[in-house]
Amino acid sequence: MNKEWKKEYEDGSYSVRTCGWSPPGDHPVGCGMKLHIKDGKLIKVEGDAEHPISQGRLCVRCLALPEYVHHPSRITSPMKRSIDDRGKDKWTKISWDEAWDIIVPKIKQLKADHGAESIVVFGGTGREACLYYYPLGFASIGTPNVCYPLSGWSCYGPRCAITDYILGAGYPEIDFAGTFPDRYDNPEFTLPKYIVEWGKNPLMSNPDGFYGHSIIDMMKLGTKIISIDPRITWLGTRSEYVCQLRPGSDTALAMAFLNVIINEDLYDHEFVDQWCYGFDELKERVQEYTPEKVEEITWVPKQTIIDVARIIGQNSPTAIQWGLAVDENPNGVQLGHALLSLAAITGNLDVPGGITLGAPAALLGKWRVETRSNLSEELWDKRIGAKEWPALSTAMATTHPDETLDTLETGKPYKLRMGWFNSSNFITATCSAQPDRWYKALKSLEFNVVQDCFMTPTAMAFADIFLPLPTFAEHDGVVITHFGRNPVFLGAMNKAFTVGDCKSDIEVCIELGKKLHPDMWPFDSVEDFFSKQLKPELGIDFNDLREMGVYQPKYTYRKHEKGLLRADGEPGFNTVTGQVELTSTLFEAWGDDALPYYKEPPYSPISTPELFKEYPLILTTGARTFTSFHSEHRHMPSLREITPDPIVELNPETAVLLGINEGDWVDLENMFGKCKMKAHLTPCIHPKVVHAVHGWWFPEKPAEEPSLYGVWDSNINKLVPHKHIGKLGFGAPFKQMICKATKREA
Amino acid sequence: MSSNGLLIDYEYCTGCHSCEVACKNEHNIPRGKWGIKLTEVGPWKLTGDKWEWNYVPVPTSLCDLCEDRVGKGEKPSCVHHCLGKAMEYGPVEELAKKMAAKGKKMVMFVP
Numbered sequence: 001m002n003k004e005w006k007k008e009y010e011d012g013s014y015s016v017r018t019c020g021w022s023p024p025g026d027h028p029v030g031c032g033m034k035l036h037i038k039d040g041k042l043i044k045v046e047g048d049a050e051h052p053i054s055q056g057r058l059c060v061r062c063l064a065l066p067e068y069v070h071h072p073s074r075i076t077s078p079m080k081r082s083i084d085d086r087g088k089d090k091w092t093k094i095s096w097d098e099a100w101d102i103i104v105p106k107i108k109q110l111k112a113d114h115g116a117e118s119i120v121v122f123g124g125t126g127r128e129a130c131l132y133y134y135p136l137g138f139a140s141i142g143t144p145n146v147c148y149p150l151s152g153w154s155c156y157g158p159r160c161a162i163t164d165y166i167l168g169a170g171y172p173e174i175d176f177a178g179t180f181p182d183r184y185d186n187p188e189f190t191l192p193k194y195i196v197e198w199g200k201n202p203l204m205s206n207p208d209g210f211y212g213h214s215i216i217d218m219m220k221l222g223t224k225i226i227s228i229d230p231r232i233t234w235l236g237t238r239s240e241y242v243c244q245l246r247p248g249s250d251t252a253l254a255m256a257f258l259n260v261i262i263n264e265d266l267y268d269h270e271f272v273d274q275w276c277y278g279f280d281e282l283k284e285r286v287q288e289y290t291p292e293k294v295e296e297i298t299w300v301p302k303q304t305i306i307d308v309a310r311i312i313g314q315n316s317p318t319a320i321q322w323g324l325a326v327d328e329n330p331n332g333v334q335l336g337h338a339l340l341s342l343a344a345i346t347g348n349l350d351v352p353g354g355i356t357l358g359a360p361a362a363l364l365g366k367w368r369v370e371t372r373s374n375l376s377e378e379l380w381d382k383r384i385g386a387k388e389w390p391a392l393s394t395a396m397a398t399t400h401p402d403e404t405l406d407t408l409e410t411g412k413p414y415k416l417r418m419g420w421f422n423s424s425n426f427i428t429a430t431c432s433a434q435p436d437r438w439y440k441a442l443k444s445l446e447f448n449v450v451q452d453c454f455m456t457p458t459a460m461a462f463a464d465i466f467l468p469l470p471t472f473a474e475h476d477g478v479v480i481t482h483f484g485r486n487p488v489f490l491g492a493m494n495k496a497f498t499v500g501d502c503k504s505d506i507e508v509c510i511e512l513g514k515k516l517h518p519d520m521w522p523f524d525s526v527e528d529f530f531s532k533q534l535k536p537e538l539g540i541d542f543n544d545l546r547e548m549g550v551y552q553p554k555y556t557y558r559k560h561e562k563g564l565l566r567a568d569g570e571p572g573f574n575t576v577t578g579q580v581e582l583t584s585t586l587f588e589a590w591g592d593d594a595l596p597y598y599k600e601p602p603y604s605p606i607s608t609p610e611l612f613k614e615y616p617l618i619l620t621t622g623a624r625t626f627t628s629f630h631s632e633h634r635h636m637p638s639l640r641e642i643t644p645d646p647i648v649e650l651n652p653e654t655a656v657l658l659g660i661n662e663g664d665w666v667d668l669e670n671m672f673g674k675c676k677m678k679a680h681l682t683p684c685i686h687p688k689v690v691h692a693v694h695g696w697w698f699p700e701k702p703a704e705e706p707s708l709y710g711v712w713d714s715n716i717n718k719l720v721p722h723k724h725i726g727k728l729g730f731g732a733p734f735k736q737m738i739c740k741a742t743k744r745e746a
Numbered sequence: 747m748s749s750n751g752l753l754i755d756y757e758y759c760t761g762c763h764s765c766e767v768a769c770k771n772e773h774n775i776p777r778g779k780w781g782i783k784l785t786e787v788g789p790w791k792l793t794g795d796k797w798e799w800n801y802v803p804v805p806t807s808l809c810d811l812c813e814d815r816v817g818k819g820e821k822p823s824c825v826h827h828c829l830g831k832a833m834e835y836g837p838v839e840e841l842a843k844k845m846a847a848k849g850k851k852m853v854m855f856v857p
Contacts, residue, residue: 044771047827058827063767203760203829213829216758220831234760237789237797626762638770641777642763684789684797 005494005546013038017048017549019491021472021479022127023423023453024068024632025061028209029054030479030491032550033062037497042066042473052181052550053211053489060626060639067636068453069471069499073699075455076500079466083447087461087705096501096511099465104515106447107141110418116375117382118417119143120404124424125155125431125630126208128472129451130483131368132505133422134397139371139520140513141420144383147399149426151433152725152732153392154327156208160485161395161730162326162336165586167349168574169565170358171485172340174319175351176214178481178488179555184221188557190353191221193315194240198228198339199250199325199735203235204624207323209481209488226308228253230620230735231649231691232684241308247620247689248601248736249298251331254338255289255598256298257309261346262286266313268347275560275573276344278583278594285595297598299686313346317353324622325735330724332731333391334596337584341596344580350558358486360565360574363553364533365484372397374520382414389729391590402723402732405434408441418447422505423469425456427708428631429621429694429717433732436673436718451508456631457697457711460704470502476526477504478534478545487553490538492546592727601736602724603670605688608738615670615738617654618686621716622694622734635699646696646714648677650741651687655679658741665744668692670737673718676744690741692716748856750811752825753841754802757851758832761786761801765824765833772812772823781808782824803833805857811835 008014014037019030032051036044045065049056068074078099079091110118119141123133125148137146148157163172174195180186195215202212215235219225225239228250236242245253261267262283272279291302291309298305312318320343326336348354362368372380384407385400386393392400408416419442426432427439442448442462450456450463459466472479477493503511506526513521523529531541538551545551556564563569572578576585588594600607604618627633627643634640648666650658660666664679668690677692685691694716701710712718719739725732761784769781783806788799803824805811812822816835820826825833834841838856845852 049826055831056826057829057831058764058768059829060763060767063764063771063827066771203762213760213831216760216830216832220758232789232797234789234799234801237799238757242795637777638767642766682789683791684799 005492005549016494016496018473018494018496019479019550020062021477021493022629022632023469023471024065024629025472026206026629027126028479028481028483029206029211030209030481030489031058031062032491033058035473035496040497042069042497052183052552053178057213060642061629061633064636064638065471065473067638069473071635073455073635074453074499075466075468076502077468078501081464083464086464087708089460089703091466096503099467100511100515103449103465103512106418107516111142114415114417116141116143116379117145117414119420120145120147120399120416120418121420121422122424122426123148123422124426127423128477129423129505132509134368135371136420136422136505136509139374139517140509142374142517144375144380145399145416146397147401147404148431149401149404149424149438150431150732151402151720151722152330152730153396153398153401154730154732154734155324155431156327157396158327158332158730159322159336161392162333163340164360164395165584166337166340166575166581167357168360170360170362171208171482172343172355172357173210173482173486174321175353175356176211176218178211179552181552184217188352190317191218192223192317192319192353194224194226194311194318196226196228196312196318196320197235198320198322200321200323201233201235201623202321204626208483226311230686230689231623241304241311243300243304243308244686245298245300247618248329248331248604248733250325250329251335251338251596252289252294252297252598253300253305254335254342255286255596256291256294256305257312258282258338258342259286259289260291260306260309261313261342264310264313266310267345271347272345275579277577277579277581279345281595282341282582285597289598312342316347317351318346318348319354320348327731328622328734329736330602330726330731330733331599333587333592333726333728334598338596340580341582344582349580350560352557356486356555357559358482362484363487363537364478364480367533371520374517391586391728392730400729402725405438405441405722408444417445419445419462421448421450421458421462423451425452425458425631427458427461428456428697428711429715430630433717433720433734434672434722435715436712437722451505454635455703457708460708467508468500468502470499470504473497474499474502475504475507476530476542477506478530489550489552490545491550492548494546587728590728601733603733603738604736611671612738615740617739617741618689619668619670619719619737619739620689620691620735621720623691625693628695631695631697634697645678646693647680648741649680649682649685649691651685652681652683653687655681658743660741660743667742667744668716668719668739669742670719670739672721675713675715675718677714690739748811749838750836751838751841751854751856752805752811752822753834753836753844753852753854755832755848755852756800756802758830759801759803760830762829764827764829765803768823768827769809772815773808775808779808780806782806800851802853805855809857811857
């Protein structure tokens with residue numbers, strides 16, 4: 001083993017071993033790589049063969065890292081712009097000192113005149129900032145309003161909250177032997193017989209830190225796949241079964257699986273008797289969801305439903321991997337509840353080869369939670385939407401996203417005056433519904449700060465101060481998979497070189513924090529900060545982690561039997577009843593049904609048949625590609641060469657009826673908005689369904705308003721409505737809208 | 747003339763393009779040209795629930811099987827970075843044996 005993190009060569013060049021996390025690239029997947037630096041420039045990225053998870057492999061986004069870090073349009077020093085020039089490309093470079101001299105008095109003045117709650121911090125999806133935008137708000141600035149603007153908090157948060165309420169555990173992830181240095185060979189590990197991919201395509205998305213191609217590793221060893229997806233994906237063509245369901249009908253399908261498994265007595269009686277609460281009620285409820293009835297709802301043939309249910313019931317271990325489709329659905333809480341119930345009653349929770357569970361408290365999460373102590377009760381009570389949506393605000397420390405837009409638009413219950421956009425480009429089709437409505441509403445803010453690596457449409461529209469972020473290759477940090485909620489490993493992010501005058505999220509938190517709330521920031525340096533997080537929980541400091549490269553915490557299966565899930569040390573789950581709540585005590589207390597149920601999407605052939613005549617296609621959005629992470633990477637030449645355009649997928653039969661050919665530009669339109677996409681015809685999508693990608697803007701188009709890099713041209717989120725969310729406040733219809741498609745003239 | 751080849755298991759080539767970009771980095775190949783290029787067959791329906799959909803990366807005349815890397819004891823860049831671990835480099839005879847042993851969805855190139 002050749003594990004030194006930095007190696008120097010005779011020609012003066014050197015290499016640094018590190019683990020990746022966006023910006024740019026991905027969720028906290030922490031892929032291992034060696035960065036080769038010559039004359040201060042990153043000249044090459046090579047996958048680290050000694051990394052236990054990625055094992056030398058790298059996706060195109062990291063392979064193209066040199067293009068990103070040395071891109072000519074990268075912003076590498078702070079900039080200011082007059083408020084009158086918002087939307088114009090009229091920037092002046094400034095020093096960090098000058099930036100702080102503008103920002104700090106402005107925050108103090110707003111707090112004094114209008115209260116700290118007049119400031120809102122916006123966060124984005126999946127980047128390193130996801131760990132830091134909360135402390136930035138609570139402890140550096142001192143506001144209770146930290147906002148993830150995606151309608152219904154429709155990404156990861158709902159799954160975490162559902163798990164918290166139903167299992168009292170951290171994030172459930174399929175077992176891929178990630179915590180074992182010897183991986184699949186470890187004697188404690190059992191290969192899953194089946195993996196059920198539910199509304200997820202991990203090969204491209206590497207969700208939350210799960211290394212997507214582990215699926216391929218396990219398929220080679222013998223694991224079989226069941227794909228639950230409206231599209232036949234490439235993985236679907238390698239699956240034993242595909243349930244090609246109608247978008248948004250997922251909960252009905254999950255209930256039908258439960259129906260077959262319970263009625264055919266295929267469930268794990270011992271687990272149900274000992275560890276589950278409310279089985280009889282669930283048994284009664286699922287009687288409504290017969291395979292016959294659910295075939296009508298979902299389009300999945302009755303026999304396929306029965307076959308797949310039997311496979312899940314009769315093959316242990318079977319691991320269910322739930323995807324974004326659980327979150328981006330107003331009926332998603334019920335879907336998540338049904339899927340956890342399915343895993344529980346089949347005995348697949350926290351067993352080798354089944355679904356692993358994180359501890360209730362996130363690893364390295366203590367500090368983040370404690371930063372809230374900077375806020376008085378009175379101030380915390382002002383968090384937007386918290387009282388109205390207790391099911392959301394109990395699990396999430398943020399505002400309610402939809403209420404935040406309402407507040408911006410109405411000035412009620414109070415006026416928001418300052419926005420801090422931390423790695424969030426959400427007027428692009430990323431983490432907001434109705435981004436054009438947000439765009440208008442955000443214009444009311446008096447002062448905005450944006451942190452990013454490039455000038456984005458969002459920054460061009462709103463920033464008064466732009467603070468440049470370094471990439472993961474340019475600063476020290478720690479990457480922790482699943483944001484600590486089920487950590488497979490921690491990886492050292494090592495500063496390899498410097499580009500310009502950028503500061504990382506944690507550097508900005510500490511610097512600003514020391515100016516405004518110094519008692520909350522007792523850290524001498526970034527290294528000191530990380531050591532103080534690592535030492536109490538793992539007994540290592542930052543330098544130890546650097547030397548190790550990757551730290552894999554020991555995993556314990558069947559934690560509920562050993563008293564490892566509950567604070568009182570008793571066996572069981574960390575829920576109200578101490579059991580897996582097949583019948584939820586909390587959902588009922590919050591005014592929803594205690595049991596899962598199917599509800600039609602807000603717009604569908606069944607719920608809005610008249611509208612469906614005008615908009616006769618079901619629109620699903622947001623599937624990932626290999627070449628971009630949300631709105632990143634559109635200006636990387638080698639990646640744009642692979643994926644040049646935003647794509648809508650249509651079935652060839654549908655395309656013929658509409659006179660659309662491969663490669664035509666197509667208008668997608670519904671009652672909320674319109675955008676254009678390039679047609680790709682594929683038989684892998686149902687004739688009544690179209691799929692459109694997200695995240696598109698065009699760095700080559702004019703920067704200034706009204707263009708904003710063409711941000712409105714192919715912005716699919718304009719077709720997704722505001723506040724069409726579930727009863728508990730979670731889930732918006734990003735994957736089950738309706739629309740029409742027409743060929744664009746010229 | 748090389749007696750070494752590239753073995754590709756197209757049951758598991760996921761179409762990720764890593765081979766293309768890794769190769770371009772290694773050989774400094776400009777846009778519009780490739781040392782190895784992904785091809786796609788399908789998707790189309792065979793019968794029932796079965797589908798044909800395969801990716802196969804094809805090395806071009808610019809491929810030298812990473813002579814320099816191999817000389818240093820490393821794998822060719824495409825093989826090293828392949829996400830599906832669906833590529834292998836080695837003597838043609840050895841790779842042919844592996845093809846026969848797996849018995850399906852294998853192809854070998856001698857670029």
